[in-house]
Amino acid sequence: MVTRRDFIKCAGGAVAALGGVETALASTGPHLDPDRVGVLCDFTLCIGCRRCEFACAEEAGLPHGELRAYDDTGVFAATRRPDAESLTVINRYPALSADHKPLDVKVNCLHCEHPACVSACPVTALQKNALGPVTYDPWRCIGCRYCMVACPFQIPAYEYHDATAPRVMKCTLCQDRTLEQGRPPACVEICPQEALLYGSRASLLRVAKARIEAHPDRYVDHVYGETEAGGTSWLYLADRDFHQLDLPEVASTSPAEVTESIQHGIFKGFSGPLMLAALVGVILKSAGACEKCEAEAAARNEAGKEADHE
Secondary structure: OOOHHHHHHHHHHHHHHHHOHHHHOOOOOOOOOOOOEEEEEEOOOOOOOOHHHHHHHHHHOOOOOOHHHHHOOHHHHOOOOOEOOEOOEEEEEOOOOOOOOOEEEEEOOOOEOOOHHHHHOOOOOEEEOOOOOEEEOOOOOOOOOHHHHHOOOOOOEEOOOOOOOOOEEOOOOOHHHHHHHOOOOHHHHHOOOOOEEEEEHHHHHHHHHHHHHHOOOOOOOOOEOOOHHHOEOEEEEOOOOHHHHOOOOOOOOOOHHHHHHHHHHHHHHHHHHHHHHHHHHHHHHHHHHHHHHHHHHHHHHHHHHHHHHO
């Protein structure tokens, strides 16, 4: 049962979180480290082993079978999307011609350079770390799901099955490993073909462009994620146009520029947090009155029991 003290604590936390929005929106985008990390995913090297799916689920503590269960290629019969229990999935696309092979495509959060999900979140539950990952704090999250609407890649998923403490679920770029331990993400570490390459985003861009230049017959001349949605931490190489792989054609400017202008209007002059604080005050006043009524009723009840006893 949530006590009045618990409610005051949570309400105070909400007001404080909303109060930080004005500061968070003071700039036009996050301040990123020049050496921020990323992942280069070369679809032409992927063999569809789905080891990355297994490693991701194990690292995130999500339900998963044994490693050998991921040898099942029957899942490629339908196009899949990440969900609350699968933060990354592999989809298979037919070969372009007899000279090509089927293309396996890894789908997960791209960790945008200027994320729309971060700008849309009213309580800073989602934040862009200067080193690359878009992190998530479930304690701050109020379940509004604005991030799901804002994401141009339709990645964040919601734990609808968990009525007690639902979370927004997405790839975190294994933030504990990458930010605290200096290790690559679990999916990168397990990949047997080195289809996934982890490093600084700047160096990965150089590698990607060098591969295109050296093998123009193998790659389409486009590094997906270099400019899409303002740039992303995940970069893709493929043998065909990316719209054929169900990756959206998005503008080179971040959608966050729109969401931030809306947020600025809502929170201008600290009006949003002040309105919430006023609402909390009314609720607490009502709660106090109820407690007083309950106390008086309990006293009357106790007096009645004593009278009956006499």
